[in-house]
Amino acid sequence: MSVPTKIRASMAGGAAEVKILMTHPMENGLRKGADGKLVQANFIRNVTITIAGKTYLDAQWGGGISKDPYLAFRAKGVKAGDKIVLAYEDNAGGKGSTEATVG
Amino acid sequence: MNAMRRNVLKGAGGFGALSVAVAAGLLKPTRVLADWNQSAFNATQKDAALSAIGGEGAESSDKITVKAPDIAENGAVVPVEITANLPGLESIAILSEKNTNPLVGLYKMTDTDGYLSTRIKMGATANVRAIVKAGGKTYTAAKEVKVTVGGCGG
Numbered sequence: 001m002s003v004p005t006k007i008r009a010s011m012a013g014g015a016a017e018v019k020i021l022m023t024h025p026m027e028n029g030l031r032k033g034a035d036g037k038l039v040q041a042n043f044i045r046n047v048t049i050t051i052a053g054k055t056y057l058d059a060q061w062g063g064g065i066s067k068d069p070y071l072a073f074r075a076k077g078v079k080a081g082d083k084i085v086l087a088y089e090d091n092a093g094g095k096g097s098t099e100a101t102v103g
Numbered sequence: 104m105n106a107m108r109r110n111v112l113k114g115a116g117g118f119g120a121l122s123v124a125v126a127a128g129l130l131k132p133t134r135v136l137a138d139w140n141q142s143a144f145n146a147t148q149k150d151a152a153l154s155a156i157g158g159e160g161a162e163s164s165d166k167i168t169v170k171a172p173d174i175a176e177n178g179a180v181v182p183v184e185i186t187a188n189l190p191g192l193e194s195i196a197i198l199s200e201k202n203t204n205p206l207v208g209l210y211k212m213t214d215t216d217g218y219l220s221t222r223i224k225m226g227a228t229a230n231v232r233a234i235v236k237a238g239g240k241t242y243t244a245a246k247e248v249k250v251t252v253g254g255c256g257g
Contacts, residue, residue, distance in 0.1 A: 031256025064207035
């Protein structure tokens, strides 16, 4: 099951501004919980963003990305109506993907 | 029907080979499908992280801007914007130099305008450094962020 992910992609000045907000604890394995024990590492390691079948962004993340990761960039050469797909994988091999349309 | 059977057999064969590779320790199960630069992300010193991503000896560039707050009251959420005005942009890496694991993110980018915005954790007052690969060369820029309360838990 995919983590809740919001994707906004809107055309602005010939490029698509892509904004991503994922819901994820991004535990780096260094933080102590209320019981004084380290909270097990649980973070997204790979995120790829594909628009109309072409990969624009291929990211690797460490535990230093904030909880509920936010990411924005601008993709050139795309048009309204193109399909945008975000796929991710976490440090335990959990995977998911979310689709949206460039508006 | 027959074609389907072939596919099933092919799939099984592929899985078998993969299992052997995993068993032999050639591949860790979580790394089979996606690349993750383990040595770079697990590095505990800035210099080790830089060399693991080929970022040592990067040339300072005024074509890169690192936008981040001067003072971050909450180190758990520090907004960072990188803009790299360099032709042939290949990748942007973000480091928070004094974090337990300095490398925060590594972004391969194709046909973007060089802008990247995200939010990172910072353990202590440090430089936020961008390492940018473009046109086969490596460039860098940094900005110091004063952190009031660290956000890495370490």
